[in-house]
Amino acid sequence: MSKATIYDVAGAARVSLATVSRAINNPEKVKPETRERVLRVIEELGYKPNAFAKGLASRKSTTVAVLVPDMSRASIAEMMNGIADIARVYKYSILLYILDNEESTEEDVLKEIIAAQVDGILYLNDEITESQYAFLQTINAEHQIPIVLSNTLYPENDEIPSVSIDYDAAGYEMTKALIDEGRKNIFMVSTVRKYMVNDQKERGYLRAMQEAQLTPKIMRTSGRISINTEHFNEYFRNHNVDGIVAVRDSIAVSFINVARANHVKVPEDISVCGFQNTKYASLSRPNLTCVDVPIYDIGAVSMRVLTKMMNQEPVEDRTVMLDHDIVYRASTKQQKD
Amino acid sequence: MSKATIYDVAGAARVSLATVSRAINNPEKVKPETRERVLRVIEELGYKPNAFAKGLASRKSTTVAVLVPDMSRASIAEMMNGIADIARVYKYSILLYILDNEESTEEDVLKEIIAAQVDGILYLNDEITESQYAFLQTINAEHQIPIVLSNTLYPENDEIPSVSIDYDAAGYEMTKALIDEGRKNIFMVSTVRKYMVNDQKERGYLRAMQEAQLTPKIMRTSGRISINTEHFNEYFRNHNVDGIVAVRDSIAVSFINVARANHVKVPEDISVCGFQNTKYASLSRPNLTCVDVPIYDIGAVSMRVLTKMMNQEPVEDRTVMLDHDIVYRASTKQQKD
DNA sequence: CTGAAAGCGCTTACAG
DNA sequence: CTGAAAGCGCTTACAG
Numbered sequence: 001m002s003k004a005t006i007y008d009v010a011g012a013a014r015v016s017l018a019t020v021s022r023a024i025n026n027p028e029k030v031k032p033e034t035r036e037r038v039l040r041v042i043e044e045l046g047y048k049p050n051a052f053a054k055g056l057a058s059r060k061s062t063t064v065a066v067l068v069p070d071m072s073r074a075s076i077a078e079m080m081n082g083i084a085d086i087a088r089v090y091k092y093s094i095l096l097y098i099l100d101n102e103e104s105t106e107e108d109v110l111k112e113i114i115a116a117q118v119d120g121i122l123y124l125n126d127e128i129t130e131s132q133y134a135f136l137q138t139i140n141a142e143h144q145i146p147i148v149l150s151n152t153l154y155p156e157n158d159e160i161p162s163v164s165i166d167y168d169a170a171g172y173e174m175t176k177a178l179i180d181e182g183r184k185n186i187f188m189v190s191t192v193r194k195y196m197v198n199d200q201k202e203r204g205y206l207r208a209m210q211e212a213q214l215t216p217k218i219m220r221t222s223g224r225i226s227i228n229t230e231h232f233n234e235y236f237r238n239h240n241v242d243g244i245v246a247v248r249d250s251i252a253v254s255f256i257n258v259a260r261a262n263h264v265k266v267p268e269d270i271s272v273c274g275f276q277n278t279k280y281a282s283l284s285r286p287n288l289t290c291v292d293v294p295i296y297d298i299g300a301v302s303m304r305v306l307t308k309m310m311n312q313e314p315v316e317d318r319t320v321m322l323d324h325d326i327v328y329r330a331s332t333k334q335q336k337d
Numbered sequence: 338m339s340k341a342t343i344y345d346v347a348g349a350a351r352v353s354l355a356t357v358s359r360a361i362n363n364p365e366k367v368k369p370e371t372r373e374r375v376l377r378v379i380e381e382l383g384y385k386p387n388a389f390a391k392g393l394a395s396r397k398s399t400t401v402a403v404l405v406p407d408m409s410r411a412s413i414a415e416m417m418n419g420i421a422d423i424a425r426v427y428k429y430s431i432l433l434y435i436l437d438n439e440e441s442t443e444e445d446v447l448k449e450i451i452a453a454q455v456d457g458i459l460y461l462n463d464e465i466t467e468s469q470y471a472f473l474q475t476i477n478a479e480h481q482i483p484i485v486l487s488n489t490l491y492p493e494n495d496e497i498p499s500v501s502i503d504y505d506a507a508g509y510e511m512t513k514a515l516i517d518e519g520r521k522n523i524f525m526v527s528t529v530r531k532y533m534v535n536d537q538k539e540r541g542y543l544r545a546m547q548e549a550q551l552t553p554k555i556m557r558t559s560g561r562i563s564i565n566t567e568h569f570n571e572y573f574r575n576h577n578v579d580g581i582v583a584v585r586d587s588i589a590v591s592f593i594n595v596a597r598a599n600h601v602k603v604p605e606d607i608s609v610c611g612f613q614n615t616k617y618a619s620l621s622r623p624n625l626t627c628v629d630v631p632i633y634d635i636g637a638v639s640m641r642v643l644t645k646m647m648n649q650e651p652v653e654d655r656t657v658m659l660d661h662d663i664v665y666r667a668s669t670k671q672q673k674d
Numbered sequence: 675c676t677g678a679a680a681g682c683g684c685t686t687a688c689a690g
Numbered sequence: 691c692t693g694a695a696a697g698c699g700c701t702t703a704c705a706g
Binding site: 343358362386393 | 698699700701702
Binding site: 046048049050051052053055056061063066070071072073074076077078080081084085088093094095096097098100111112114115116117250253254257260279280282283284285 | 385386387388389390392393398400403407408409410411413414415417418421422425430431432433434435437448449451452453454563587590591594597616617620621622
C-alpha cells in the first residue's frame with residue numbers, strides 16, 4: 001500500500017534503479033526528459049526513499065542530534081524552534097537526546113549518538129566543564145563529526161564553534177545601567193551551579209563594578225522559588241541592597257516579589273533586572289527590565305553553522321556572538337527607549 | 338577507530354555473525370559460554386550495532402516520532418522530559434518534529450515521519466480537529482503504525498488512544514470552587530483558537546454554572562499579553578466580574594495584573610484561577626490558585642502506552658485520565674488544604 | 675545451539 | 691546520460 005521501493009519506481013519509469021537514485025540526488029546528471037518521467041512516477045506512487053537503506057548505503061544520515069540538559073528551561077524550547085526551522089530548510093531530521101542526571105551519564109549518551117550515525121551534533125548544555133569540552137573534542141576528532149555549541153561558549157578555546165550572545169558585555173551593560181541610575185549596592189544574583197554563560201555575566205558585572213569603584217557582591221541561589229524566597233528575605237534583613245542584576249528573569253521576578261513583601265519599592269528603592277526577556281518579564285509587576293536574548297536566532301544560527309560544517313564548507317567565525325538588546329521597563333528607574 | 342562491525346566481533350569471538358546478532362538480540366538462544374565470550378569482545382571493541390543496517394534488516398527502527406505544534410508552550414517542555422525518560426528505559430530514540438504553520442502542512446510532516454520508518458508516533462498537538470483525527474486514523478490503518486495522543490483527547494472516538502487528565506471534571510471543580518465561595522459572575526477566559534482540551538474545560542465550566550443556575554459567560558482571548566491587557570481592561574469597565582477561571586496560568590496572571598491596575602482586589606473583590614500549575618502560578622502576586630496538571634506524568638504514561646502498542650501488547654484503557662489536583666493559593670478566598 | 679546465505683533498499687564507482 | 695553490479699552492516703528463516 002505504501003511500500004513503493006526504488007525498484008517499483010524504476011520499473012514504472014522504465015529506467016534502472018541507478019537512474020532513479022540519480023534523479024533524486026543528482027538531478028543534473030540525468031537527462032531532463034528522463035528526470036521528469038522519473039519524478040512523475042515518484043509522485044504518482046508516493047514513493048519515499050527508505051531512510052535506513054539510504055543511510056546504510058551512503059553513510060550519511062541527514063540527521064542531527066540535539067543534546068539538551070533539561071527541556072523545561074524556558075529558553076531551550078524557543079531555541080528548539082529556531083533549530084527545527086533551519087533543520088527543515090536543509091532537510092535534516094532531529095534526534096532529541098535529553099540528559100537526565102540519573103542513570104546514564106553524558107558520555108553514554110554521546111556514545112549512543114555516535115551509534116545513531118548522526119551527521120552532526122548540537123550541544124545545548126550550558127554548564128559545560130573542562131572535561132566535557134575535552135570529551136567533545138575527542139568525539140570531534142575521532143569520529144569526524146561536527147559539533148556546535150548553542151547558547152554556550154567556551155572562552156579558552158574555539159576549536160568547537162559556538163553561537164551565543166556576548167554575555168560578558170550584556171552583564172556589563174546591564175550593571176552599568178544601574179550604576180548610571182546612581183545605584184551603589186548592586187548585587188548580582190547568580191546560580192549555585194556554575195554555568196559558563198552565567199560566568200560570563202558575572203565577569204561583565206564585576207568589570208562594571210570595578211570600573212565604578214563599587215564593591216561587587218555576588219549571591220548564589222538555586223533555581224527553586226521556595227528556597228529563593230527565604231534566601232532573599234534574609235538578605236533584606238542583613239544587607240543594604242539597591243540594585244539587583246539577576247541571571248534569569250524568573251529569579252529577578254522572585255526577587256521583586258520578596259522586595260515588595262518587605263515593603264521595599266521597585267524601582268523607587270531598588271532596581272531589579274534580569275536576563276532573557278521571557279514571558280515572566282511581561283507578566284511581573286512591575287514589568288521587568290532585562291537583556292533581550294535572541295534565543296530563537298541562536299538556535300537557528302547554530303543549526304546553520306552546523307549545516308555548513310556538515311557540508312565541509314568553511315566556517316569563518318568560530319565564535320558567533322549575535323546582537324542583543326536591553327529592554328528597559330518599569331523595574332528600573334532609567335527607562336531609555 | 339570506532340568502526341567495529343559485527344564481522345570484527347564475529348572474527349574476534351570466533352563465531353559467525355549470526356551468533357553475534359543473537360547474543361545481542363536473543364541472548365537466550367545462545368549457549369551462556371559463547372554468549373559471554375561474544376559480549377566480552379563487544380565490550381572490548383566498543384562495538385555498537387549500526388542503526389541503519391539494523392533498521393533496514395529488521396524493519397524496526399526503535400525510534401518514535403514526537404510531533405509537537407510549537408515547543409515554546411510551557412507544558413510541552415515538561416511533557417518532553419516525561420517522554421524522554423520512558424523512551425530511554427525502553428531504548429527508543431526520539432525523532433522530533435515541530436510543526437510550524439508556514440511551509441509544510443501537517444500532512445507533509447506526517448509523510449516524512451512515515452518515510453523515517455518510526456515504530457510509533459506521539460502526537461502532542463492539542464488543537465486536534467475532526468479532519469486531523471481522520472488523517473491519523475488513516476495512517477494508523479494503512480501503515481499499521483501506533484499513535485498515541487498526549488495531553489489531548491478526542492471524546493467522540495477512542496480508536497487512537499489518548500492520555501490526559503479529565504479536563505471536563507477539572508473545569509467543573511474549579512468553577513464549583515468559586516461558586517462555593519459565593520461568586521456569581523464567574524467568567525471563563527478561554528482561547529480564540531479551538532483546542533480540544535479547552536473545549537473540555539469549557540464544558541465543565543458550563544455544567545457547573547448551569548447546575549448553580551448562574552449565567553455562564555465565556556470570553557475568548559488570543560494568548561498575547563499585550564492584547565489581553567486591553568481586552569481585559571475593557572471588560573472591567575463594562576462588566577460585573579467577581580470570578581475568573583482562565584484556561585492557562587499565564588492568562589490568569591495577566592488578568593490579575595489588569596484587575597490590580599483597575600484597583601480591583603484579588604481575592605477580596607474577585608477570585609482568579611488558572612490551569613496547569615506552571616512557574617507563573619508561583620511567581621504571580623498573589624500566588625495563583627490553579628488546577629495542577631501532572632504534565633510530566635502525561636508525557637511518561639503516553640510514551641509507556643505507545644511502547645505497549647509497539648510491542649503488540651493489549652492496551653486495556655484507551656482513554657487514560659490521570660488524576661489531577663487543585664492547588665488553592667492566595668488568588669481565591671477559599672483556601673482548602 | 676550454531677552457521678551459511680539470502681535479503682532489507684538504497685548509493686556509487688565503473689563501464690559503456 | 692544510463693545500466694549492471696558490488697556493497698553498506700545487519701536480521702532471520704533454513705539447515706544441521
